[in-house]
Structures are given as C-alpha cells and as structure tokens.
Amino acid sequence: MQLIEQKREFQSALIQWYLREKRDLPWRRTTNPYYIWVSEVMLQQTRVDTVIPYYERFIKKFPTLAHLAEADEADVLKMWEGLGYYSRVRNLQAGVKEVVTQYNSQIPKTRKEISQLKGVGPYTAGAVLSIAYGIPEHAVDGNVMRVMSRLLLIDEDIAIPRNKKIFEEVVMHLIDKEDPSSFNQAVMELGATICTPNPKCLLCPVREFCGAFHEGRQQELPIKSKKVKMKTIPVLMVVIRNLDGKWLLRQRPATGLLANMWEFPLVENYPSQAIEQLMQQQYKMQVEQPTPLLHFKHIFSHLTWDITSHLVVTDDVAPEGFQFFSTEEVEALPKAVPVIKIWQAVNEKEKNS
DNA sequence: CAAGCGTGGTC
DNA sequence: TGACCAAGCTT
Known part of the structure; x- marks a missing residue:
C-alpha cells in the first residue's frame, strides 16, 4: 500500500503541515500532564470552541492536582456546569485523588497504569502519554478513525467497538517515534479541519498518500452504521x-x-x-x-x-x-x-x- | 457488547 | 426542522 511504503514522507508532510497550520489553543501552550489530562477529558465529545472558556476557568480555579484533589465536589461540578456528561468531572476528580495518594502526585507514564485511573479510557490514556510525555502511543478518536479509514481505504464499520483495534494497530505502525505528540495531534487536527465528514481534499497536505482521494471515495468513508432514534x-x-x-x-x-x-x-x-x-x-x-x-x-x-x-x-x-x-x-x-x-x-x- | 450519558453547532 | 455531529468512558 502506498501510504505504508512512504511512511516517512507521509509523517513529514503531516507534521510539517501541523506545525505550520495548527490552531493556537490554550492546552497546546503546555506539556503539564495534569493540564493535558483536564483538556482531554473536557474535549471528549465536546467542541474546541465550547471547551476553551471552561478549560481556562477550571485550571485557574484548580491549578494543580492537589487543588482539584482537595476541592469540594459541588465546587468542581459548578465549574463543569453547562458542559455536559457530568460524570466526566466526577471521574476526573476521583482519578486525580488516585494520582495524589497512590502515585505521589506523578501521573503514570505507562498505558497500563494510567488506564486504571477513573475516567481514563484508551483514547485519553494515549493522548496524555503522547502529548505530555512524548511516548509513542495511539490515541484513536473519531477523527483518527475517519482519517485512517480514508487514507488506507479501511471499510470496517467504525461504529462497532471491536473495529477500533484495527485503527489502533494502524496508528502504532504509522506513528512518528520522534514526535508522537505532533503526529497524534496532527491526525486529529486534520480530521477536525480538513478531513471532516465533508472533506476539503484540495486543501489536504497528505492527499497524495490518500487511497480514498485517489479512488474518489472520500465521501463514502468511513462506514458508520446508524443509531436508533430516541x-x-x-x-x-x-x-x-x-x-x-x-x-x-x-x-x-x-x-x-x-x-x-x-x-x-x-x-x-x-x-x-x-x-x-x-x-x-x-x-x-x-x-x-x-x-x-x-x-x-x-x-x-x-x-x-x-x-x-x-x-x-x-x-x-x-x-x-x-x-x-x-x-x-x-x-x-x-x-x-x-x-x-x-x-x-x-x-x-x-x-x- | 449495547446502551446510557449533555450540549450546542451545522447543514 | 431534524439528523448528525464533537479530541469517549462506563457498565
């Protein structure tokens, strides 16, 4: 497959584009693992523009792991008011307390350990490890599955949970070991701005590597089954x-x-x-x-x-x-x-x- | 695994 | 206006 054979060229084109075009977001001005963690939890199923003011207020109110660990739950919830999925912040505070008490306030650096923290699933684990610590771990979200399904013409249904491992394996093969943070964020940035559901292929920095673009199938990928009406x-x-x-x-x-x-x-x-x-x-x-x-x-x-x-x-x-x-x-x-x-x-x- | 879990934006 | 979406996790 073309992309696999030209992995180096692909990584370079993607990361160069990211470093040149990336949005200036508050959590991209730090590698503090606690701040990265907070931002990743807020960004779960939530738009960047919505998250920004919540993130700014939250880290001002709870600037360290210790501040959040010691805060009253009602005060923490109040900072989350209007953001939705309220169990996220309850789990976040529980996870922070675990880090303070069991890990001497150092967020773990292995997928095995960090994944055991409350509210930290496969995506958030990989995101914190790669972005905060520079560890080459996959961080597969909806963006990544959409981008990879098009690049590699993967036609497995991304709505089926067991298919996610396909994309995790693909990312572990393609990820730039020298700069996994930029690589993971670049794929997500591409999915959020260019490789959107209605993709802007003419603006894409990696279209020459894209199977879907070559075959004109970018509109039919990824395959995603419908959900029931409520x-x-x-x-x-x-x-x-x-x-x-x-x-x-x-x-x-x-x-x-x-x-x-x-x-x-x-x-x-x-x-x-x-x-x-x-x-x-x-x-x-x-x-x-x-x-x-x-x-x-x-x-x-x-x-x-x-x-x-x-x-x-x-x-x-x-x-x-x-x-x-x-x-x-x-x-x-x-x-x-x-x-x-x-x-x-x-x-x-x-x-x- | 399927279903439960918020909110606001977009086409 | 309604369907679909947006950097998922838990049970």
Missing part, C-alpha cells in the same frame, strides 16, 4: 416556593442522567391531572396557585424531555430528600441546562412583579 418523555417540573421565599430542590443520584446535579421536583410520564393533586400524590405536599412557566423540549444524546413547568406556593415542610434554599443558594448550586432555563424564567417572573 424516545420522548413528558416531564413535569414544579418550582415550589415557601412562605419564606425559599425554593425546593434536590440533588440527583451520583450516577446516571445529570449525575449529582440539582433539580426542582419533577415527575416523568405524569398523568393528566391537577398540579395540586399530583404534588400531593408524589411528594405528600400541599401546594397552591399553580402558574405556568415554560414549555419546551430538551434533547439529550439518547432521549428527549418534553418539559412543562409550573410555579407554585406552599406552606408545607420539605419532603424526604429535598431542601429549601434561598435565591442566592440556588444560584450557587450546580444545575443542568433545563433547570437553568426554568430558573431563568422564574427570575423573569419575579422581576416583573
């Missing part, structure tokens, strides 16, 4: 204010959807009946004066919430698992986007009365 769940959210002007919230479980985030009382798949009766049944609470707030859809990765929200008043006590919070306290709690939207609607209504 369900829509009707959700009723009730914002409950007591006579002291405080708000009723609870923290979601530590695992699962919106892990550890705070929310107003909610009912999924609720029956069509009055809010007062529903709150009595579900939470044993007496509420009055229901006022409609917002009606909107919130789309998650695998399901949609069709959210109806109301504002009510109560003179009751907080039910099991709930607490009343002042307005300032509610602001400080980590909340996911649908809760934030409803909270903003409440504030609007307060302002106009």
